[in-house]
Amino acid sequence: MPRYYIDYCPRSYTKPKYDILAELFGEAVDDIKWAFLRLDEEYLAELLEDYGTKYGANAANYARKTYPKWARGRVNLSGQTMERLIELVPPYLSSSERYALLKKVLKLHRSISKYLVRINLYEPAQGFNELNTILGNLKQTDVLSYLPATVMKAATWLYNNDITAARTMLAQADQVENELIKAKAIQEIEQLKKLIVSEQVDSASYSVSMPSGCLTVETYTPFFHLKTFLPKSIARFF
Numbered sequence: 001m002p003r004y005y006i007d008y009c010p011r012s013y014t015k016p017k018y019d020i021l022a023e024l025f026g027e028a029v030d031d032i033k034w035a036f037l038r039l040d041e042e043y044l045a046e047l048l049e050d051y052g053t054k055y056g057a058n059a060a061n062y063a064r065k066t067y068p069k070w071a072r073g074r075v076n077l078s079g080q081t082m083e084r085l086i087e088l089v090p091p092y093l094s095s096s097e098r099y100a101l102l103k104k105v106l107k108l109h110r111s112i113s114k115y116l117v118r119i120n121l122y123e124p125a126q127g128f129n130e131l132n133t134i135l136g137n138l139k140q141t142d143v144l145s146y147l148p149a150t151v152m153k154a155a156t157w158l159y160n161n162d163i164t165a166a167r168t169m170l171a172q173a174d175q176v177e178n179e180l181i182k183a184k185a186i187q188e189i190e191q192l193k194k195l196i197v198s199e200q201v202d203s204a205s206y207s208v209s210m211p212s213g214c215l216t217v218e219t220y221t222p223f224f225h226l227k228t229f230l231p232k233s234i235a236r237f238f
Helices: 017-025 028-037 041-055 057-072 079-088 095-109 125-137 149-154 161-197
Strands: 114-120 205-210 213-220
Touching: 017 028, 017 079, 017 095, 017 149, 028 079, 028 095, 041 057, 041 079, 079 149, 095 161, 114 125, 125 161, 125 213, 161 205, 161 213
Parallel strands: 114 213
Antiparallel strands: 205 213
């Protein structure tokens, strides 16, 4: 009896818009949603006027009609509506609320550079040079420089004057924190260098995290090295 096989090719998967927004804005999505549902009548009326201007009268009328159901949780906000609210709602919030949103968005997208320096216990000069170079380059940059273009495009309120001022404040705070941690790290690393040069350690490690990056230092002894098999009191003469 012949057998018949049906090839099945599922339709390509499209990620829901709400999930995409969550990836771009994280916790800020829910914050904006609840802020929208708690706007006072005057601000809500103004926002819905803006909504109609940008997306059409039909979209605005639907929003006015559905708002009570959104507020009571009887109807969920669609991804498309939430995308629009992310653009429209923040200008109606206080400066402190927008500042809180900015911090959450930045935290979500902050990319911390990681550096590993391995220092040969018996020939540490190269490792020391690499370490000095990395320490010199650990500087904080503009707090918005690491935001994806899609985030900036979807939330143009990130360019508003008060947010620009907030960006400056955050950058300054990060810079101060970075320099304080870095100064302490330099002192501790100098102590580590002295121990290595004096050959008083068989192994050591050090790590520090700051806004501009995360640095890890490890020491190692090269395998099959003559000094590896000799007491340090003797190995220092080789």
